[in-house]
Amino acid sequence: MTLEHAESFISYLRWQYAKTYPSYPHEYTCLSWQPEIKQQMIDFARLIQEAGYTERFGKRDYRVLVIGNMKYWTMDFPLENTDLINRTYADEQFRAKVASYVQSGKFNYTKGMSLADVTKQIESGTTDFIVPVGNLPSDFLQPSLEELNEFRSYIAKLKWQTAKTFENFSPHQYVLNFPCWKMKEDGKCKGEDETCAECKEQRDEFEKWVLFIRKYGERCKMLKTVYIVFCIDGRQYWTMGDPLETTWVLNRALIDEPRRVPKLEWLDK
DSSP states (O other), rough: OOOHHHHHHHHSSSOOTTTTTTSSEEEEEEEHHHGHHHHHHHHHHHEEEHEEEEEEETEEEEEEEEEETEEEOOOOGGGGGOOOEEOOOOOSHHHHHHHHHSSSSTTOOTTTTOHHHHHHHHHTOOOOOOTTTTTOOTTSOOOOHHHHHHHHHHHHHSSHHHOOGGGTTTTOOOEEEEEEEEEHHTTTTOOSSSOOOHEEEEEEEHHHHHHHHHHHHHEETTEEEEEEEEEEEEEEEEEEEEGGGGEEEEEEEEOOTOOOSOEEETTTO
């Protein structure tokens, strides 16, 4: 990827302000929001490594690349694991001004806002941040009513099992779904073809709703892990596994589960 291509690529991405780090205001974009850009994200991460410079933050060195008035960095190695890109203002004095503002009582955070929206608050001298009707934050897409009803139908027909090992710590239920090759490997599929029709149909439907959760869900941190969680009808749904081909577990739990021990941190609220 060239710098020219990079400029076009970053203008295509959805960016969201990272409210959890007000002392160093920045925004980020996640691969889970746009899975189709995986290779471009890896190529951009490689460009940062090759064309950027080293900058120390805390106790760690990062490769940073400045494009326009922004500087970019990633946090994954090897590059093939890149699923998140960060950026902030390259001008240190201006970034310090933004940091001072977001840590003041004047700042009005709104879910889905970008770093540019924060800057608009400062420049306008107002704390109002209004999302116009029909122009909702693009990184929080809303499923259609038809999609919601299809998802409800799917989860209703699944055979949910109770996760007994977490019963007194983080009560939840789960279902497993394996691709045909895995089923054959475990001796659970007797089909003669490499991929039998029955396994493929079930797997295709499972992967469809895994992608649905990752497209419309929000980030939720439990202990040290951040999951993409989709909430509906009083329950939260999340998956385990990456890439998609090795995603075999779909979990669900009550949003307000009274027996849950670990605290949930909703990063996008």
